[in-house]
Amino acid sequence: MTTGLHIDPEQADEYAIGSLEPELEHAIRLHVANCRDCAEVVADAEMVVARLALSAPLRRAPLKMRDEVMVGAGLRKPRIVARLPAIAQAAAGIAAVFIAVAALAGMFAMRSQVRDLQGENLALRDRVDDIDSAEVQIFAIGQRLEEAEEIVAEQRSEMALDSELLGAMLSTNSQVANVVTMQGKSSIGSLVWEADQSRIWFYAQRLRPLPQGQTYELWLHGNGNYVSLGTFNADDSGKATYRRFVAEGLDRYDGAVVTIETVGAEQREGDSIFYAYLIDR
């Protein structure tokens, strides 16, 4: 093997199988390191030869070899490394193996292939992310549905209340009083007395929201006394609807007022802001 001579395939075969004398082998190795064409020829022969190793009877490597290799390779915590393949099996099976092998191959300068695999991995992870976010969206939709259902249920009960109120107002057994402001006498609602049911309905709108700690309270005046019929608050739209059973013994009233009281107060302290007067029917 002298300079200027190249390696023919047959020589490459002899070299690859390791049958050449050390001097010739050395010369070829030097030439191949500097000649791309011959390197290809030799690589081809080496590929064929490498498969010969597969003809060796398969033997199981000693188990302790693994730890020895890990320690010998300078991996500080061989025990952890020893557990990793088990994790890989559990986690992702074949995919993990491919990625792991490719990751090691990345150490062997196959960076682009590794990037591809990592890209696929990322794409997979993105898809998982997509699915996760879809689940979150579905969850959010579910939440909104629940909210909507609550609202519908609320509205339904309000409607039921309203229709009952309407029924009460239309009943010939009812007395309907107009609820008006103390000053301007503008109507803000109705007070319905259902004599045969011993209950009253109170309905008002355009109520201003009260600060925390304050509440509206409805008082009925009868038999010379003011009797509280309970407190109430307006909803966001300024409406309030409620019904109350009237204590026994109170079979008539001659007036009603609404005051603003401190929550929890036992006695009437606030001034009247509305009062009710009977609508002549």
Place this chain on the structure above:
Amino acid sequence: MAAVAVGDQFAFGIVYDRYADLVYSTTYRVLGDAGLAEDAAQDVFIRIWQRPESFVPSRGRFLSWLLSVSRNRAVDEIRSRGRRLKREGRSLDPVEDHDSGYRDESSQGIDPLWAAELKESQVAVRKALEDLPREQRRVLAMSYFGGYTQQEIALQLHEPLGTVKTRVRLGMQKLRQALGDRT
């Protein structure tokens, strides 16, 4: 950086589990001694870990490279010991060597596809070797697994060097044809 290192260790662990049996089988095949085979196989893996750049992907598949490295490492061991290794009673002919037979005792761990693919390759190689004329198979095995040069083979077999050379060349050609482009 810690994550990268952990990832590489992870990869190394998996590569080890995947190839340990093959590397060990190869070094054992050459050295015929469990202790020496283990030392050589360990050496191969530690070198992979420490000098991964020694694998040049353009020169073929990782498995082929790994097996070549394993075989070379083991043959170096033989040569450095000046053939003081006792390997009597062990034929180097892969077809005639029935001391262990084809023992499918390796886990080849992890995934069955890989194990199946590997077994297929092994069967193909063994078939290709079986189909070679005995003389050709013998010189190939003596070179590859025995680490003998053509001159050494000629001396051992009491054949002319030219005959040995021809057998090597013909054997390689037939092997290449039999194995096709499969790598």
